[in-house]
Amino acid sequence: MNDSILTLTGLTRDFGAFRAVDGVSLFIRRGSITGLIGPNGAGKTTLFNMVAGTLKPTSGTVALDGKDVTGRSAEALFRMGLARTFQIPRPFKRMSVIDNLLLAPPAQIGESVPGALFRRGRVAEQERALREKAQEILEFVTLDHLAEHPAGKISGGQMKLLELGRALMGDPTVILLDEPAAGVNPTLTAILIDRIEELNRRGMTFVIIEHDMDFVMRHCDPVIALAEGKVLFEGTAEEARVNPELLDAYLGAPA
């Protein structure tokens, strides 16, 4: 199964007596845009948290690119090319928007103490390149005019955009997006999707939790649905649209 970039086996997470994720086994196809849907509280975010190393699984394993990474820390996973965004944005509030972005790229020379102290030239060079890239991403998420603004003082939707921009800065190979479109203006969402598809064509794998069905149906393949911590459905968007269980538990009415 060498086209699987992420392989989850029997992933389970308990909060006290409550089982939020219950033995989820999945594989995410390399180069796909996988949609993850499911009712509120189904365990989607918890699943992301376990895959990205933010939460430790109670049991089960995660393999990234064929390597078992269960229980690895979030920072290690990010450096291995796995980025994620938070459903409830977590900007570094007292840093400027652009600094939020500049933070992300791994392997910055100036991030080690000797590098920062003694390799001024190389650091400045790298900074310049990163700054350019950050500027570009900011333009793309329409935050360029707020580059020097404290990230704690932007609108709720702008914070979501910042989340996305930050994750993209790291040039990840897999990126987990937790409701990237919630709170984002539809016009902008359309632009974001274009960009995501472009990045996807260049080989970036996306796993996207989203409640916006237009988004999921048009752009995600495959679609996976969770409910009560278990995989309820796996298939194409077309199949999802007509799946009776999904309709009942999640969509409510035919979309």
Add this chain to the structure above:
Amino acid sequence: MIQALLDGVLTGAIISLGAIGLTLIMHMLRFANFSYAELLAIGAYASLVFDGLFSALVPVLDQAFAPLTLTGALALAMVIAMLVTGVSAVIIDRLVFRRIRQNADPLSMVFASFGVALVIRNVIVLIFGHHAQLYSQEIARAHVLSFDPLILIKPDQVFVLCLALVLMLALHLILTRTTFGFAIRAVAENPTLAQVAGVRLSTVIVAVWIIAGSLSAAAGTLYALTNQLNPLIGHVFLLPVFAATIVGGIGSVYGAVLGGFIVGIASGLALMLLPPGYAPAMPFLIILAVLILRPQGLFGEDPR
């Protein structure tokens, strides 16, 4: 050993008493309040003044409630001192903390409280002088519980223990059962949202200062009763109180009381484990050990 443990619980009781008020203040206003120590001193000195007044005016009050050394006059004085201290706390908040709270981070509050503490402590020195004072020259005698091994307890300390436990229960019930308690906790977490939810900030803050102020007055008075009264008591007593609050987990009254016992027992056991010169370090070493196992304190909540 048994005696050391017992001593720990009994001396710990008074630390617990101080910690209950502090944990509330630290939780709600989210800063380590050094001037809390001086509230203890204000309370203890206010008791001294009123105690003198009452025993002069109404001599019958000067009878101790056997077997305690607490007299009627002092008990009454303590009640008034609680009020006085509560009000002082509110006034200090109005003058200093409220304004800083509005536009700065909690650390500014910490150091403002440090400044306030310096001022209050030295005003007390100017008024009452440096020397040690006592409510009563009477020395509280210990009761022998057992001769072999020798186990001694002092009624005063048992009284303080009971009081701390009762207050703990009362406050815990207030925090977890009443909407007023919810309001306190809500303000602690997110003042803006609390306002949106209909909580009037100023009212809650005043209430908390009054509660904490009066608790500190009680703690200060009882501490002075079982030890001595001098302008540094706040300062001396504060450290263990802080330690207790933090090891118990900020915001938890159970934690505060348990923390008090831990600190008390730690200083009791210190002499068994280390040479006496190291006694001051012992409680902190225990705290360090507890926090390494539970970084947010025994009963603390993980912020976020």
Add this chain to the structure above:
Amino acid sequence: MIGLVSYLAFFLTMAGIMAIITLGLNLQWGYTGLFNGGIVAFFGAGAYGTMILGSGAEPDQFGGFDLPWLVAITGGVLFAAALAWVVGVLTLRLKHDYLAISTFGVAVALESLVRNSQWLTGGARGLRGFPRPFEDLVGDTFTYGLVFLAIVLVVLALVWWGIERLVHSPFGRALRAIREDETAARALGKNPARLRLWSLVIGSAIMGAGGGLYVSYTAFISPQDLLPVLTFQVWAMLIVGGAGNNRGAVLGAVLIWGVWTLSGFALTRLAPDSMQLDAGSIQYILIGTLIVTMLLWRPEGLLPERISQEPTKTADKAALEAKQ
């Protein structure tokens, strides 16, 4: 006149040492959010380290290595750094007040240790020092005062330069990020444990350098120098000056140290004779009032942290204009 200059040089020497320590704290708190409540422990580690390495032999006393000053003080700094490393590894997961009380406890424990280990630290009697650096070359005390001030200023400049470089580099950015939100920083590949440890160790080494300089000047150290008041002073300096801003930290150090000492000087001059005995208490009241007033007047510190290159307001304006 010479007296004034001499005192001024001394005042600046002390203020400079305090400023060095405050800069160390600024790295820890201002840029990393580490609530170090045990500054005096690292100051003391540096001071005792320098002293033990640099001073001559004495009966019943460990040490007596009689090393050259520069070696001794470097040793002191390394000693402070080593202590910080141990403390850091133990307390990495602690935050805010929890970290503060733990580090405070470390300071109390260190004080207990030096107070009670006669063989190592001389116990409560303290340790005698070694001749002050370059004193024999200079000779007269007045000039020496200036020379020592120069030494302190050179160290201050070095520390300043180092910290400025650090915080205005990606390293500093990462520090600020973990100060803000550790979970999010981890999700972006930053290792909070490593960063915090670095910050703690470097900051504490700087505090140790302050301690080493101090004992080089006084040629004596005792547990009396390890009381928590130093920790409070340094904190007050940083908060009043403005955390997250090195200029603020230095300004705060000079200001608070000035308030702390000059208020005593002013009182002996200005207060009536009848009040001289209470001058100590009045001085504390003055100090307290001044700290409170400064915080009331500028709660965010005299020179607060700047979040973006341009001040927020102009950035906002520019943004607004760009939109219209």
Add this chain to the structure above:
Amino acid sequence: MTSLGVVGLEAGYVRDLPILTDVDLVAESGRLTTIIGPNGAGKSTLIKAIAGLVPISAGRIVLGEQSITGLRPDLMGQHSLAYVPQTDNIFRTLTIDENLALTLRGEAGVRARITELYELFPALREKQREKAGGLSGGQRQMLAMAMALTRKPTVMLLDEPSAGLSPKIATEVLDLVRSLTDQGVTVLLVEQNVKQALRVADHCYILAEGRNQIDGPAADIAKDPVVGEIYLGGKRMSAA
């Protein structure tokens, strides 16, 4: 029955730097008025200004006959006004029950009212004794909504209440809001879920760059091609 009016409003977070300029708006009683617009347009700021959380430098806010300009936020409840913030809208360290009881403070029949609310949001009932910090994103939104409903307000300010909710629940919540207006409640709704918002709204305001742009009956706005192109996601919208 009270309608809410905003006249010539100028407000912002920093002095001399208004985010909103000259904003006018009327939310009539018993009707659902929605505000849409790009990110950072000032929608949340507008709602916060009404709720007394942002300083107002010019203009007025009137509730019925009464001016509530610069109202102290904790007094909103007394004017039967409820507000659901866009972010940070629940107390994480309180349990679900406590979150609800807090907003009901002082009212009689607390228990009964809370039970009613659990009927509306059964997902919350299962977690009633747990800390709200453990809720999923969508569950938090439900709780925030429930908190706003506790005291049966007559005016509701909702800032993206459906964000993060599953399509089914989002529909239910918006339908619920709709049904409230039928009982005479005045609702001011900010949404990025534009399609749904326009479905339930009577009237729609479009806000951009802190100013009124267009307003009109929701049905007309939804059909307006220019508006659709600029603000509503263009072809995506019309295609759906």
Add this chain to the structure above:
Amino acid sequence: QDCTVDVGTVYPTSVDWGQPIAQTALWVGDMINEAGGVDGCEVNMILRDDQNDSRVGVDAARALVDLDGVQLLIGTVSSGISIPILTSVTAPAGVMQMSCCSSSTRLTEIAASGEANGLWFRTFATADVQAAVAAMLAQDAGIESVTVLFKNDDWGQDIGRIAAEAFEAVGITVHESIAINDAQPSYRAEATQALRDQPEALYLALYPTEGISFVREWIGLGGTSTMIGANSLKSDDFRAAVGLDNLTAFVGTDTSSPRVASADAFVDAYTAQFEGPPSGPGLANSFDAAAIALLAYHAAGRDATGADIAAQVTAVTDPEGEAIPATVEGFARAMEVLSEGGTVSYQGATGAVTFDANGNVSAPAVSWVFAEAGPSEERYISLEEVAAFMASMN
């Protein structure tokens, strides 16, 4: 008097026991002025608080030396502050320093090494005498076992160790030496610890503040009231707080004034000045420190340097010189003699002190008890007697 002589004084006035010590020093300045002033000039005692903090103390000393140009610095209490002042301010600047109460043996080492340039003096008798006398008293009282409690500072560590050695040397069992730390909220644990051995007597080298807390706890727990205390407990606060009833079996030690009129003269004058007898540690020492230093200043002349003043100390404490009491009249007489180039033997509050080459004094001893009116002397133990006893110990 149309000229003034500035004298620096550094004492911890913001600390409980520091204030009376400072007050006593200032009082000596007034007495000297009344007696005619230093070399005809009015003495201006400039008092600075050291806050019991070495950095503040050093700064205060520095300001006095640099800005006020003093040649004589009186102070301070804590050795941890006196030493850095000596090593970094007064000795380098050639200013004489005289302390009442600094007790550390480090100071002897510093003086012996020559670092102090002969500018250092203290009127505090080193701990050996008091410790030896304590053992002597215990032996006389037939006590067989003691527990030693000492304040955990430089003075306490020294005296506690020496006392324990002295007790053992005369065959008294020392159960334990327990360090009492400053500023603890409770001394219950220490009291319990001491109680375990059920000692016949306690030896207390404590200050009043922790002394009160500890002894009250101790008595409350039913411990013995047989106690031997160092001079630091000679305090009204201590007596009042513990209660005379509980102090009937208490006996104190002190270095003492010899049996001459001047000892009483100090007490009487003090009582008249401060409306109460001297109570609390260090007062007599503070008096003598200031008096000797100022008289030496007088002898050296108004324009003297620190070294000049230091050189004149022997002229004031010359055993061969005319005995003068510690009163205004005595000071006036002394000044007269000194002005003529003679020498005097100052009979101070702590006796006819003499300094050795390291600036230390040795003095006879006394035992005292608490009485209704304050501490009262019981037995005078001459220098010879103490020396003989100390010799018999080893």
